[in-house]
Amino acid sequence: MSEEYGVESVDIAVKSSDQSALRRPLGLGPRIVAVGGGKGGIGKSIIVANMGMILAGRGRKVVLVDADLGGANLHTCLGIEPPERTLGDFVERRVTSLENCIQTVDGVSIGLISGARDSLNAAHPKFHQKLRLLQHLRRLDADLVLLDLGAGTSFNTIDFFIHADESLAVALPEPGAIENLYRFLKTAFYRSLKRATADDDIARLIDMAMEQRPGRPIPTPADLLNEVAKTDKERSQQLLLRMQQFKPRILLNRTRNFSDVELGYAIQKACYHYFGTGFDFAGFLSDAAEVSESTKRRYSVTASHPHSQFIRQLKAICFRLFTDA
Amino acid sequence: MLNTNMVTESPFRENLYEILSVERTATIAEIEQAFQKAKLVFLGEHDALYTLFDDGAKQAVWAKIELAYRILRDTARRQRYDRQLSEGAMPPIDELQRWLDEGVVRADGMSELQFDRRGQRQGESSAVNRASRAVRGKTLSQTLVERLKDPALLGGEFLKLVREDYGVTLDEIASETRIGAAHLRFIESEQFHLLPAKAYVRGFVAQLVALLKLPKSMVEHYMSRYPPVD
Helix, strand or coil, rough: CCHHHHHHHHHHHHHCCHHHHHHHCCCCCCCEEECCCCCCCCCCCHHHHHHHHHHHHCCCCEEEEECCCCCCCHHHHHHHCCCCHHHHHHCCCCCHHHHHEEEECCCCEEEEEEECCCHHHCCCHHHHHHHHHHHHHHHCCCCCCEECCCCCCCCHHHHHHHHCCCCEEEEEECHHHHHHHHHHHHHHHHHHHHCCCHHHHHHHHHHHHCCCCCCCCCCCCHHHHHHHHHHHHHHHHHHHHHCCCCCCCCCEEEEECHHHHHHHHHHHHHHHHHHHCEEEEEEECCEEEEHHHHHHHHCCHHHHHHCCCCHHHHHHHHHHHHHCC | CCCCCCCCCCCCCCCHHHHHCCCCCCCHHHHHHHHHHHHHHCCCHHHHHCCCHHHHHHHHHHHHHHHHHHHHCCHHHHHHHHHHCCCCCCCCHHHHHHHHHCCCCCEEEEEEEECCEEEEEECCCCHHCHHHHHCCCCCCCHHHHHHHHHHHCHHHHHHHHHHHHHHHCCHHHHHHCCCCCHHHHHHHHCHHHHHHCCHHHHHHHHHHHHCCCCCCCHHHHCCCCCCCCC
């Protein structure tokens, strides 16, 4: 989590001036959707690929970005070869325009910017590189940009997650995956709070809250608020408003039965009482043989099983989230 | 030290409807349903809480949910709460807790008892708070406080002695906590094979321990009396 300490000064510099560049200009540019979640192998890439296919099929111009630098496999989920030019080329300025990295997928209006074939160096872009990438993504000629984030809770992943217009956190109905989801959400939550605060005292308290060891001084966001309120009620109120702007959506993948679905709602409830802000439960996707089968054969599920339950559920989710995109 | 079942003020400043995640216009049935759902999550050991809440934090949330339920489920209290809310006031937690004790007299002079729909089931509503009312303000007899020092004695029989010391009946506890009287009896007699899954029992015992103003550690002492699993 500390790989970025070298660029903290850059962080502070952009806080005031460039923060607006991270936000979507009203009515302009594509809507950026980040799909993350703490664990690998929970179906992020499959979801992104098939969401892209569904939205493209509905006439949207979609660009998929495999932001899992170093672990890219989105092309496989789409059933195409890894592209020539990649995100890494852009990050390391071997190409100047992101448009040059887009590989089109046959027959549909999907572009893919892949992280495949990248050197392992590119897996850790510095903050200003991420900022540049986000700015360029906002200039792409598209309705929607879907970001497939890497596994883990490093700031590489988290920064894209918190600066997207829409953030989806994927989880599986298993204790280990839920634990990872929570770690991911906690990191994103505190990271976004910290990036939004200019107050050193609060930043220090947030750092304390981010510690994960047992017996830590500030175990929950509620404790953080109480701690800030001890010295300044006003600032605690402002912090609360900040917290309430953190609104990721949770998507439960590979559900097998009704109790798995119930678990999704329980997660939502638990998060509400932990983070003090209501997360939307985007929906659930059933565990289905055709999904793994399609992946093994390197087809997208949308192409091979267009009427499967998985695709029907994903369509419903897309419809709900992106009616206005 | 004995802890009390007090709800602390939440820094999130949610209103009671938000705590239960229901609309301001929710029907009694919706409130009931929301409460039962929350109960499944926060009473027991739900997977969704894993690594998010420790026992203390979980109990704090549960206490909050219970308070919200007991205010909103009661028509007179809910009206009083709504009135304050629509005036832009957010009654502090300790005030809400007082409401539960005092019994609200409605504007038309009808008593809360007459108005409360739970009155349909004879006598139940009058017993709603009787258990905590009986416990409030009382202290445990010295012999029982002494017994607390010896973990080996902290089982079902001890819970029964404490309950009797406060002069509370099982039915009073049952109607207040909504734990079945039979379950309470089995908890006291340690007839584990007649009780539901361990996780639920832990939740029941936690509620009982809080109601009887016993230290939280009592829950674990009690649970350790379960026969070892082979």
